[in-house]
Amino acid sequence: MANFARANIETLKKTASYYVMHITVAAMVGYAVTGNLWMALTLSLVEPTVQAVAFFFHEKAWERWSQQRSARIGMPQSVAA
Numbered sequence: 201m202a203n204f205a206r207a208n209i210e211t212l213k214k215t216a217s218y219y220v221m222h223i224t225v226a227a228m229v230g231y232a233v234t235g236n237l238w239m240a241l242t243l244s245l246v247e248p249t250v251q252a253v254a255f256f257f258h259e260k261a262w263e264r265w266s267q268q269r270s271a272r273i274g275m276p277q278s279v280a281a
Contacts, residue, residue: 215256222248
């Protein structure tokens with residue numbers, strides 16, 4: 201598990217930042233819509249948690265696609281991306 205974390209540290213940091221931002225926005229919207237703090241907090245924890253997991257795998261897929269694209273066109277990754 202430690203190797204996985206080290207190999208993906210930047211994506212994990214970005215995912216964590218996204219998660220905190222998403223929970224905050226979801227809680228505010230949930231409260232504005234329901235007027236109920238507990239319901240807003242519950243909604244804000246469930247949906248962003250699922251989104252954060254999906255976001256991590258989306259980033260990994262995007263990274264792989266970018267590397268494959270760079271290899272196909274023969275350009276360094278930093279230039280092709």
